[in-house]
Amino acid sequence: MEFAPKNTGMSTARLERITEHLERNYIGPKKIAGCQVAVARHGHLAYFRSFGDMDRERGVAMRDDAIFRIYSMTKPITSVALMTLYERGYFQLNDPVSRFFPSWKNHKVWVSGSGAEMKTEAPHRPVSMRDMLCHTGGLTYGAALVALGAPDSGHPVDKVYADVGVRRGAGETLSDFMEKLAKVPLRYQPGERWMYSLSTDVCGALVERISGQRFDKYLQETIFEPLGMKDTAFLVPADKADRLCANYRRAPDKRVQLIDDPKTSAYLEEPTFLSGGGGLASTTEDYIRFCEMLRRGGELEGARILGPRTIDLMRRNHLKDGRDLTQMAIGGFSETANEGVGFGLGFATTIDGIRNGGLGEGDYYWGGAASTIFWIDPTENLVVVFMTQLMPSGAFNFRGQLKSIIYPAIVE
Numbered sequence: 001m002e003f004a005p006k007n008t009g010m011s012t013a014r015l016e017r018i019t020e021h022l023e024r025n026y027i028g029p030k031k032i033a034g035c036q037v038a039v040a041r042h043g044h045l046a047y048f049r050s051f052g053d054m055d056r057e058r059g060v061a062m063r064d065d066a067i068f069r070i071y072s073m074t075k076p077i078t079s080v081a082l083m084t085l086y087e088r089g090y091f092q093l094n095d096p097v098s099r100f101f102p103s104w105k106n107h108k109v110w111v112s113g114s115g116a117e118m119k120t121e122a123p124h125r126p127v128s129m130r131d132m133l134c135h136t137g138g139l140t141y142g143a144a145l146v147a148l149g150a151p152d153s154g155h156p157v158d159k160v161y162a163d164v165g166v167r168r169g170a171g172e173t174l175s176d177f178m179e180k181l182a183k184v185p186l187r188y189q190p191g192e193r194w195m196y197s198l199s200t201d202v203c204g205a206l207v208e209r210i211s212g213q214r215f216d217k218y219l220q221e222t223i224f225e226p227l228g229m230k231d232t233a234f235l236v237p238a239d240k241a242d243r244l245c246a247n248y249r250r251a252p253d254k255r256v257q258l259i260d261d262p263k264t265s266a267y268l269e270e271p272t273f274l275s276g277g278g279g280l281a282s283t284t285e286d287y288i289r290f291c292e293m294l295r296r297g298g299e300l301e302g303a304r305i306l307g308p309r310t311i312d313l314m315r316r317n318h319l320k321d322g323r324d325l326t327q328m329a330i331g332g333f334s335e336t337a338n339e340g341v342g343f344g345l346g347f348a349t350t351i352d353g354i355r356n357g358g359l360g361e362g363d364y365y366w367g368g369a370a371s372t373i374f375w376i377d378p379t380e381n382l383v384v385v386f387m388t389q390l391m392p393s394g395a396f397n398f399r400g401q402l403k404s405i406i407y408p409a410i411v412e
Helices: 010-029 072-088 103-104 129-134 145-148 156-164 174-181 200-212 215-227 238-243 283-294 308-315 398-410
Strands: 034-041 046-057 108-114 120-123 246-250 256-260 341-343 348-349 362-366 375-377 382-388
Touching: 010 034, 010 046, 010 398, 034 283, 072 129, 072 215, 072 283, 072 308, 072 362, 103 174, 103 283, 120 348, 129 200, 174 200, 200 215, 215 283, 238 398, 283 375, 283 382
Parallel strands: none
Antiparallel strands: 034 046, 034 382, 108 120, 246 256, 341 348, 348 362, 362 375, 375 382
């Protein structure tokens, strides 16, 4: 993407407040090791800057082409992949997942109790394809989010996840994962609530089953190659290993601690489980190309991934009766605040800027466990990508702070 601030209608001087803010509040005090910010409007870069270190222990400065673990920013990519199959007529949004995984016909819904005393009931309707794209199908994350800083729910359904052996680690496959999920009771009646969950990993399994291609191959051929996303994959190959950032966590005493050394990271080896919910690594350049494709209605530089009406459908609020997450969400972990926020087919969306308390009503967005974020504002023709590597993602409100700086820089 061309760096052409004069074509963006944004004040360069005001955008420099990003630099001042991050240096003063995060890089200087060493609250994070390093980060990267890209702001684009009308298809031109208005701001791009790398800060601090990508590997603090070895004193390696943040490279402009650094590779980041994007965790849940994988979810929008997986959702787009599934919707490319929707556009080919393979399914409708209200179709049951059991069309493609028959064992899902056996789902029950948790009512009360645990273990042998657990009471369940039949679902009022089957879990649908829309449910998996929206996190409204009754799935949870089991205990998987505890490692990302979320409290252990202690819920009886989450215990069943552990008992059945639902996992996304080494040796697991997408097909085995789906068969295990068929044995777990749903946490709530499909469509009635919203809960951040393994749903997008299910979307990845659906892409694989419907397309007949391995999930990573489908992503490569359908999205990454057409868009020129040359550094986005489930594996960081040996010739790119020196570009992988270190990953850190914010300890209880607020110190930054290394948790994944880029020289020994699992991302250097090909995984058996291709996680559509959180498995990709990427660069700021690649991800902003993905976002630009969405902003432009599904096309970038002659490569059309989706039709514009499909993009419009994806970014609308699909929660029951147009509710927001304060009315629908169960559980305390997410990559978004709940007030004034709806959820579409793979993205959160700001449906009420007043309740949300920020600028950018009508935007759609998500984030990742290592505090990466992006948003797309179709009204302002704006795309923002922020990359860092700090877990958990709720440590700092990077999205809110950047929004309060970036929107006032729009002057035309």
